[in-house]
Amino acid sequence: MNKLTKILFFVLLCFLGINSSFCATLKINNIKFDNSDKIILINSTGDIENANATRGALSNPDRVYFDISNAQLMTPSVSYNVSNSVISEVSISQFTLSPDVVRIVLKYDKNKVKTGAEAFNITKSGSNFFIKYGNKILNNSNFSSLYTKNAP
Numbered sequence: 434m435n436k437l438t439k440i441l442f443f444v445l446l447c448f449l450g451i452n453s454s455f456c457a458t459l460k461i462n463n464i465k466f467d468n469s470d471k472i473i474l475i476n477s478t479g480d481i482e483n484a485n486a487t488r489g490a491l492s493n494p495d496r497v498y499f500d501i502s503n504a505q506l507m508t509p510s511v512s513y514n515v516s517n518s519v520i521s522e523v524s525i526s527q528f529t530l531s532p533d534v535v536r537i538v539l540k541y542d543k544n545k546v547k548t549g550a551e552a553f554n555i556t557k558s559g560s561n562f563f564i565k566y567g568n569k570i571l572n573n574s575n576f577s578s579l580y581t582k583n584a585p
Contacts, residue, residue, distance in 0.1 A: 459484040459504040459560075461535050464525055470518050475525075475537065475562040477504070486562060490550035495543045497550040500528060501562065504535040519545040519552075519566065537564070 459481050465474040477484075484503045491498065505527065512524035521540050528536035539553060546552045546566075553566045 458533050459501065460507050461501065461504050462507050464523065464537065471565060473523065473564040475564070477561055479560065481557055481560045486555045488550065488553065488555065494540055496538050496540045497553045498536055498538045499555050499564065501535045503533055505533050506535045
């Protein structure tokens with residue numbers, strides 16, 4: 434099935450009420466980075482009202498993760514290398530399918546983030562989530578973060 438056929442199929446299922454769990458979830462399309470080195474946009478569509486996010490921390494290496502419930506990742510899992518930032522890597526994946534949980538993991542340099550995982554927060558706005566994090570070391574428009582997609 435091509436992509437358009439799949440979309441039309443799921444719209445039809447939603448309309449008929451057959452696949453209500455898929456229709457009631459938030460569809461996460463991708464993540465986008467801004468050049469302020471402070472915000473990550475989780476670009477999504479669908480029912481954000483029933484989607485909630487929780488934050489957790491992992492160590493060795495230091496990471497913060499956000500689990501978004503009632504959400505499905507519409508693309509394959511992906512990770513990005515980040516340079517000139519407190520974050521060195523960002524990854525997004527479908528963590529579980531039952532229940533639907535998308536996990537976003539940010540690997541960071543604890544020497545640059547004094548408060549650890551608490552420096553990273555997630556908020557809803559419109560149909561999207563935003564992750565906001567620490568301040569830049571240098572506030573200079575000539576220095577911006579560079580993001581490269583890791584090979585699968």
